[in-house]
Each structure stands twice: as structure tokens, then as C-alpha cells.
Amino acid sequence: MNELLKNIYERRAVRKYKNVPVAKEVIDQLIAAGCMAPSAMNRQPWKFYILTDSSQVASFSKQIAQKALGQMKRLSIKEAAKMTLSFFHLSKVIDFIKTQDHVFYGAPAVIFITSPRKDEWGSLDVGMCAQNIMLAAKALGLDTCPVGFARFVMQTKDYFTLNIPATEQVELAIIVGFGDERPKPHNRVENNVVYI
Numbered sequence: 001m002n003e004l005l006k007n008i009y010e011r012r013a014v015r016k017y018k019n020v021p022v023a024k025e026v027i028d029q030l031i032a033a034g035c036m037a038p039s040a041m042n043r044q045p046w047k048f049y050i051l052t053d054s055s056q057v058a059s060f061s062k063q064i065a066q067k068a069l070g071q072m073k074r075l076s077i078k079e080a081a082k083m084t085l086s087f088f089h090l091s092k093v094i095d096f097i098k099t100q101d102h103v104f105y106g107a108p109a110v111i112f113i114t115s116p117r118k119d120e121w122g123s124l125d126v127g128m129c130a131q132n133i134m135l136a137a138k139a140l141g142l143d144t145c146p147v148g149f150a151r152f153v154m155q156t157k158d159y160f161t162l163n164i165p166a167t168e169q170v171e172l173a174i175i176v177g178f179g180d181e182r183p184k185p186h187n188r189v190e191n192n193v194v195y196i
């Protein structure tokens with residue numbers, strides 16, 4: 001199979017990582033690939049804030065989990081379940097409960113991606129950029145997981161240490177590392193194509 005297609009089919013959201021760092025040069029390559037994504041009106045609105053210090057990653061993970069749980073407690077059980085399942089598949093909920101690091105899964109690198117608050121296409125552009133990063137990572141033998149829960153970082157007490165200007169918002173984080181699991185692909189939704 002064509003290498004790019006192979007990466008597309010073999011990329012998985014990986015939630016268990018080896019305790020092996022990712023070299024800065026490799027992260028730089030991923031970011032460069034991310035920046036080659038298309039963007040509305042070529043605005044290239046993304047900015048990247050990267051954590052590679054394991055104690056910082058662990059600390060943010062804990063603070064984000066607390067904020068996310070705090071929000072869930074204010075929801076009904078049905079709404080909380082909906083929110084959890086909007087981020088990951090039901091089969092992963094048990095793993096979520098069992099793991100120590102509920103947000104960044106012990107990954108050695110976390111890339112927060114922001115867009116300007118007032119950019120109507122920002123989220124979509126960041127999504128495209130994020131997918132480039134994840135496919136580039138796969139091509140380089142690394143694994144990733146997009147982490148929407150990372151948005152709660154904006155509510156954490158240490159958020160200011162990231163020096164993200166108030167004009168930007170965190171859209172997503174991509175965790176990167178050498179995976180220590182090989183999740184099976186989820187079935188894909190079918191019958192969602194209409195040729196006119």
C-alpha cells in the first residue's frame with residue numbers, strides 16, 4: 001500500500017507510552033509538517049506550546065483532570081457520560097479509570113495548539129494542522145493522541161506559566177511518544193456517503 005495511505009490506516013489514538021523522550025529535532029519536524037496544512041485565507045493561525053518535562057506534563061495532567069472532573073460533577077450523569085464519550089470510545093473508559101495519568105497518559109511530549117480567539121476558522125485550521133502532525137509522527141515511528149480535554153488547561157492555576165497570550169485559545173493538544181500499546185482500529189461508520 002502507498003506509504004501515506006498506510007499511515008492513515010495505521011494511525012491510532014495511543015494512550016500508553018514508553019518512558020523514552022522524543023528528540024527536539026523530531027518535534028521540530030512534526031511542527032514543520034503541521035505548518036504545511038491548508039488554512040482559511042492562508043492565515044496559518046496556529047501556535048504551538050510544547051512541554052517535554054515529565055514533571056510539568058504530570059502536573060498539568062493532574063490540574064486538567066481536576067478541572068474536567070469539576071465540570072462533570074456539575075452535569076447530570078447523562079451529560080457527563082456524553083461529554084466523556086465525546087472524547088473517547090466506550091471501550092477506553094475503563095482504561096481511563098485505571099490509568100494514573102488521565103489526560104496525557106504519561107506521554108513524553110505534549111503539543112498545545114492555539115488559535116486566535118476571534119478566528120472563525122481557527123478550530124478547523126488547527127484540526128488540519130493536528131492531523132498533519134499525527135501522520136508525520138506515524139511516518140517517523142511515533143504515536144500520538146489528540147487530547148480535547150487539554151482545553152481545560154486554560155482554567156488551571158499554572159496556565160500562566162505557558163505564556164499564552166490572552167488573544168489565543170487552546171484548541172487541542174497532541175501527545176507524542178513511543179507507544180506501548182497497539183490498539184485495534186475502531187469500526188468506521190458506514191453508509192455516510194451520498195453520490196448525487
Ligand SMILES: Cc1cc2nc3c(=O)[nH]c(=O)nc-3n(C[C@H](O)[C@H](O)[C@H](O)COP(=O)(O)O)c2cc1C
Nearest residue numbers: 011012013015087088089145146147148149150186
Ligand atoms: C477533537 C478530538 C478530541 C479528542 N480528545 C480526546 C481526549 O481528550 N482524550 C482521549 O483519550 N482521546 C481523545 N481523542 C481521541 C479519540 O477518542 C479517538 O481519535 C477516537 O476514539 C478514534 O480512535 P482512533 O484515533 O484510534 O481511530 C480526541 C479526538 C479528537 C479528534
